[in-house]
Amino acid sequence: MPPFSGTLPSSAGLNPKRPEPSxxxxxxxxxxxxxxxxxxSLAGPKSLLSSLPSYSSSSSPPSEIPFVDRxxxxxxxxxxxxxxxxxxxxxxxxxxxxxxxxxxxxxxxPDLLLSPLSDPSLFDPFALHRSLAxxxxxxxxxxxxxxxxxxxxxxxxxSKITAFDPTLRRRATALTRFPxxxxxxxxxxxxAAAGATDFPGLHLLDLxxxxxxxxxxxxxxxxxxxxxxxxxxxxxTVQAIxxxxxxxxxxxxxxxxxxxxxxxxxxxxxxxxxxxxRREIYGAELDSAIPATKLSWIHGFNxxxxxxxxxxxxxxxxxxxxxxxxxxxxxxxxxxxxDCFADITVSDSLSAMFxxxxxxxxxxxxxxxxxSAEEPWVCLGDARKAATGRKEGSGCRIExxxxxxxxxxxxxxxxxxxxxxxxxxxxxxxxxxxxxxMRRNMMGRxxxxxxxxxxxxxxGGSRMVVARKDEQCVEVWESSARS
Amino acid sequence: xxERDPDPNSASQTNNGRIKLNVGGKLFETTRHTLRSxxxxxxxxxxxxxxxxxxEPIFIDRDxxxxxxxxxxxxxxxxxxTARRFSKQDLVExxxxxxIEARLRTAMAPPPLLGFDAALAxxxxxxxxxxxxxxxxxxxxxxxxxxxAGQISAYDWSLAHAGTVRTHLDQIxxxxxxxxxxxxxxxxxxxxxxxxxxTSGRHVGSAHxxxxxxxxxxxxxxxxxxxxxGAESSGEPVFAAFECPHRENCILAVDRATLKITGExxxxxxxxxxxxxxxxxxxxxxxxxxxxxxxxxxxxxxSGYxxxxxxxxxxxxxxxxxxxGAGRSxxxxxxxxxxxxxxxxxxxxxxxxxxxxxxxxxxxxxDMRMLGEDPWVYLEERNPGLRNAGGGLNSVLHxxxxxxxxxxxxxxxxxSRIEDEEEEDGGISGxxxxxxxxxxxxxxxxGLVKRMQGGGDRLxxxxxxMEGIEVWESTDLxxxxxxx
Numbered sequence: 001m002p003p004f005s006g007t008l009p010s011s012a013g014l015n016p017k018r019p020e021p022s023x024x025x026x027x028x029x030x031x032x033x034x035x036x037x038x039x040x041s042l043a044g045p046k047s048l049l050s051s052l053p054s055y056s057s058s059s060s061p062p063s064e065i066p067f068v069d070r071x072x073x074x075x076x077x078x079x080x081x082x083x084x085x086x087x088x089x090x091x092x093x094x095x096x097x098x099x100x101x102x103x104x105x106x107x108x109x110p111d112l113l114l115s116p117l118s119d120p121s122l123f124d125p126f127a128l129h130r131s132l133a134x135x136x137x138x139x140x141x142x143x144x145x146x147x148x149x150x151x152x153x154x155x156x157x158x159s160k161i162t163a164f165d166p167t168l169r170r171r172a173t174a175l176t177r178f179p180x181x182x183x184x185x186x187x188x189x190x191x192a193a194a195g196a197t198d199f200p201g202l203h204l205l206d207l208x209x210x211x212x213x214x215x216x217x218x219x220x221x222x223x224x225x226x227x228x229x230x231x232x233x234x235x236x237t238v239q240a241i242x243x244x245x246x247x248x249x250x251x252x253x254x255x256x257x258x259x260x261x262x263x264x265x266x267x268x269x270x271x272x273x274x275x276x277x278r279r280e281i282y283g284a285e286l287d288s289a290i291p292a293t294k295l296s297w298i299h300g301f302n303x304x305x306x307x308x309x310x311x312x313x314x315x316x317x318x319x320x321x322x323x324x325x326x327x328x329x330x331x332x333x334x335x336x337x338x339d340c341f342a343d344i345t346v347s348d349s350l351s352a353m354f355x356x357x358x359x360x361x362x363x364x365x366x367x368x369x370x371x372s373a374e375e376p377w378v379c380l381g382d383a384r385k386a387a388t389g390r391k392e393g394s395g396c397r398i399e400x401x402x403x404x405x406x407x408x409x410x411x412x413x414x415x416x417x418x419x420x421x422x423x424x425x426x427x428x429x430x431x432x433x434x435x436x437x438m439r440r441n442m443m444g445r446x447x448x449x450x451x452x453x454x455x456x457x458x459x460g461g462s463r464m465v466v467a468r469k470d471e472q473c474v475e476v477w478e479s480s481a482r483s
Numbered sequence: 484x485x486e487r488d489p490d491p492n493s494a495s496q497t498n499n500g501r502i503k504l505n506v507g508g509k510l511f512e513t514t515r516h517t518l519r520s521x522x523x524x525x526x527x528x529x530x531x532x533x534x535x536x537x538x539e540p541i542f543i544d545r546d547x548x549x550x551x552x553x554x555x556x557x558x559x560x561x562x563x564x565t566a567r568r569f570s571k572q573d574l575v576e577x578x579x580x581x582x583i584e585a586r587l588r589t590a591m592a593p594p595p596l597l598g599f600d601a602a603l604a605x606x607x608x609x610x611x612x613x614x615x616x617x618x619x620x621x622x623x624x625x626x627x628x629x630x631x632a633g634q635i636s637a638y639d640w641s642l643a644h645a646g647t648v649r650t651h652l653d654q655i656x657x658x659x660x661x662x663x664x665x666x667x668x669x670x671x672x673x674x675x676x677x678x679x680x681x682t683s684g685r686h687v688g689s690a691h692x693x694x695x696x697x698x699x700x701x702x703x704x705x706x707x708x709x710x711x712x713g714a715e716s717s718g719e720p721v722f723a724a725f726e727c728p729h730r731e732n733c734i735l736a737v738d739r740a741t742l743k744i745t746g747e748x749x750x751x752x753x754x755x756x757x758x759x760x761x762x763x764x765x766x767x768x769x770x771x772x773x774x775x776x777x778x779x780x781x782x783x784x785x786s787g788y789x790x791x792x793x794x795x796x797x798x799x800x801x802x803x804x805x806x807x808g809a810g811r812s813x814x815x816x817x818x819x820x821x822x823x824x825x826x827x828x829x830x831x832x833x834x835x836x837x838x839x840x841x842x843x844x845x846x847x848x849x850d851m852r853m854l855g856e857d858p859w860v861y862l863e864e865r866n867p868g869l870r871n872a873g874g875g876l877n878s879v880l881h882x883x884x885x886x887x888x889x890x891x892x893x894x895x896x897x898x899s900r901i902e903d904e905e906e907e908d909g910g911i912s913g914x915x916x917x918x919x920x921x922x923x924x925x926x927x928x929x930g931l932v933k934r935m936q937g938g939g940d941r942l943x944x945x946x947x948x949m950e951g952i953e954v955w956e957s958t959d960l961x962x963x964x965x966x967x
Binding site for chain 1 (some may be wrong): 501503511512513514516517554555558559561563564565597599600601602643845865866867868869899901902917919920921922924925959960961962963964965966967
């Protein structure tokens, strides 16, 4: 071995200007391993492996070979991961849990193991299919889903929040103070924001400590000087939660339901930063203080989308506003009267907003680059259906992830994809007229049809998560490539 | 973990601690520290002392596959997934051979029991006469004794059958741990309180109620033996309720060491429901009182009493009897269907009494430090999805680890306390509890819950007309089901 040690290509092969490869010999649990310093350095600077002393294997006495008192089989898998960037097929004998615990011991970045589960770039919408059902304890059906970018999944059901780890093999359930959780957002692997429409306050729950309340955020519609007691007593409830990379937004409604506002909090200190869009009901104009029931941050435009609706004598009506958080001004305000949204979403990568009309049940789109006040919605389906007056869109959910928009329709999910056309194909003969072209297809296989109505839809990492009516579980859709 | 720092200076030092093992032909290398971590009196620790002299691996004639699992357990304090290839029994036997059973027990123990996150883990079936008549959970390690007809079956921490004892009684209706190995048993069909050694299967003693001044006190049977968590080695007496054929009854204190009667409290005529023999006894050791409750059900609903007896004075220090009577609740006509005392051996919570009302099904709680005329605080249901969960007819209530388990029909619900920073005095408020169902609707169809008993991190449930007992545990596994 020593005569070739200078000329052998490194198995890591990543750095062409690498120094002389030095072979490292290791004794793990009685089994000898040989690898190069380059391979071990991929484990990261904090790793135990990158600090091992190197010996030219044959000359050093065996007593000086570094010894690690761990399982050799698990180490051989992790070494393969470092060498090839992926786990060998023999790793299927072990759970990912074992490998994660072992990686933790060696100080390896757990993302090396978890990235195939959570990397959003691996999200393949055309290869998604129903793969897992995750049962939930108790009898409360799921009321909110939030999938963290890290791949972990939070499900609220009744007064509890169940957190599934990125491998979806382990879970922990925490009891909240809310009688029933209505809004939920995962902020980090161990921190979640939760709120309820019948219990005051926005709670930040520490999921690594059995869901204990790390912060309770309150809003009082009264000025601080006139408020006689603590803000908790005034009892503003939370209607929606949203987040930008540095702010956390909560849509609050006062307990007497006559005032509402959106509060922005700092995501590190959880101090209130701004109060925007404060509305109060004066007289008979009830529509003036509809609280936002959906908050989405539009990163590409630095705007916050806030949408709320309520049932009135003339059917559902609502409003959609785009807020500039820094100035506190609404840059766009749309009243929804005729075919109000049943659900609404924003897609950053498509620069568009999508809604399902409650009457028509059809999907509509607004291009965020061409906002106008006069009937901005472009119907993607059959525009004539709104006239029937039936509430076909009631209960439909719409969410965007990546470059797709997903809309639940009864027990099925339809997926809208933008078809990118070259400039030469855009001719008036096709009837395309330079409009953006969105096309739909139903997801899943024939045998998936006829399932119960979908009540919740969520996306995180490379997965889609679905909850159905009266089912005490959530359903996970994954790409087939990895199953 | 000293092996985290393998710098060359300490290499010779760690080398001395290194040990080579040859288990069934396969070579392993580990450290003395790892081998000793299973306990200093284990076989592995003994081998680790011998190893230093020669460089040859120590040969152990056992299966290398199971050894590698157990070695992983010693190294990393967790069972690897390869342990699934072996049955629980294989692992336990092998761990016993190496003397590291305690480590395996910790690694295999279920996570802390959370009622709102518990699921049916397994069902234990005694081989014959499988309808349980009494349960007693052991010293907090998750073991359980089941009385079924005249037999007592013992199951250890891994729920493996540890043995069955045939007693001279034909129908055991009361069963409690008196010592870790000694069971106290009683039957409504045959007189006396009897003690059996469950490991050897021998009868070790009996206690009978007698009164030289009253010849009618004769052939009294046992209606209940007190539940006294952690009292086995405390030297405090065992309390048991006795009843004579003419319904006169009392509670007797029996010395744990001599198994002889040392005192008598709470003698009652038994002529009315509020003086009947207690069907439930709990020794609340930190308050120095014995909680006794009796419930009877008739055409007009439930009636019964709860009393706290002071064993030193022999007086009842507090009582409530329903319907009517002292300390009755404001909810007249809604008598309790079952009650239990919540005893916290660690002293974290105030001791309290919980009851379930038979008509409304409401759960009430009384703080044992502030008992009075009407101490009941009713727990509020605030989850709109769980209103009208059912009345309290045939409900069974069991307090365990600060959680209140209540059966409704066949269903099982749990009330859990939430911590609340706005609370001012640590008093009991009905708003601090959240109700959740433990089971699913399918679980509830298996039959009416008859008995519940918490032990270790497990809840044992027996149902009417069902052989065997159910074991409920919390789990951290997601139990994902493949839909492919």
